[in-house]
Amino acid sequence: MSYRSGREAFMHGVRTLLPLTPGVIPFGLVTGYMAVQMGMSPGTSIGMTLLFYSGSAQMVALQLLHTGALPVTIVVTALIINLRFIMYSASLAPYVHHLPRRWTWPMAYLLSDQSYALCVLKFASGELGRFAHHFYAGTAISMWLAWQLSVVAGIYLGASIPQSWSLGFAIPLSFLALLIPGLRSMASLGAALVGGVLAVLAINLPYNLGLVTASIGGVIAGLVIESLRKPRVHDASVSGAEGQAQ
Template sequence: MNYRSGTHAFLHGAHTASPFTTGVIPFGLIAGVSAAGMGMSLTSSMGMTLLFYSGSAQIAVLQLMQNGALPVTMVVTALVINLRFLMYSASLAPHLHHLPRSKTWPMSYLLADQVFALFSLRSACGDLGRYAFHYYTGAALTMWLGWNLAVLTGVILGARIPEAWSLGFAIPLSFLALLIPSIRNAATLCAAVAGGALAVLAVDLPYNLGMLTASLGGVLVGLTVEHLRKDHGSEHNNDAEQEAT
């Protein structure tokens, strides 16, 4: 698709991202309702939402707060959950590294799973060109606005949301929606299996350390498998070269 201007690219980014906002609405409502149910004020709830801008990490920390976890556990858990954004940033850097920091810093704050997927797809097609920043901004601001409005609605409505809506079931569904597409090779599969198994085995650990244990365990297993896979691939290539000579 050829963009006529930066405004055209911005509006197209917003348009392509808008359907994905429906997927974060139940998640945001749960975050807002949970915060209100814990007695957090509107200012505190929205301040946390603006500071985090990470649904999975925010939900996890709210659960840890409710269970009386140690502050260090909350911080480390949020950092581990958000490690994927380092990989996202490294993948986006070749397309955006030429931009000044006045643009890349806000872009890093607005980065989300859906935005990364949309931008990567457009970049792979070679459609963005000099309008990459405009497309990214349109998509990212749309997702950011949808998430914050959903949380705000949840905080305001609080316990008035009917239980029949079963919003609590949206949390595991949302995590599954993020998990399943990310399982693309042996490393990610082993990380998911190890993390799930550790979460079940460590569910009774004090201060809700089970979630942190499962997160760290999954990451370590995934990194180990990926390292072994690369070593095996290198050995196979060396053997093939020796046979060829």
């Protein structure tokens, strides 16, 4: 897709992200409600959300605060949970390294699972053209606003939300919506399967290490499958060349 302006790319990013917000809002409502239930003031809860911008890390940090864990334990745990963003950043870096800091620094802060999943394949294919970072900004800012507003709603309205709504069920559904379109090769399919199996087997690991284990295992599986497929393509091309020579 070729954009005529950065504004057009930005708005397309916003529209692309919007269908994913129903899966994010329940997570934010639960996070905001949980913060208030643990004794945090609305102002502190909102400040924490602005600082963290990571739902899973924020929820674990709230639980550790509630149990009286040491500050260093809370910080280290949050860092471990967010290790996946290092992998996200590394894969996006080749496409944004040329941008000035006024772009790269906000992009780093606004990075999320949803924005990454929507943008990484489009960045790699080059279909977004020279306005690719505007498309990213549209998805990232929309995601940030949806998260912040849903947490604020959870802080002030969480107690009035019936438990029968089962809000937590919408969270995994949103991630499935991101995963399925990305399964475009044997390598990505293998990575998803291995990562999913490891996530189930390692679910009881402390400090949410199961997620990190599954992420690393999935990446390794994808790389191994990709490396096994490449020689076959090379051999086929060599055989074809030899046949033409004969």
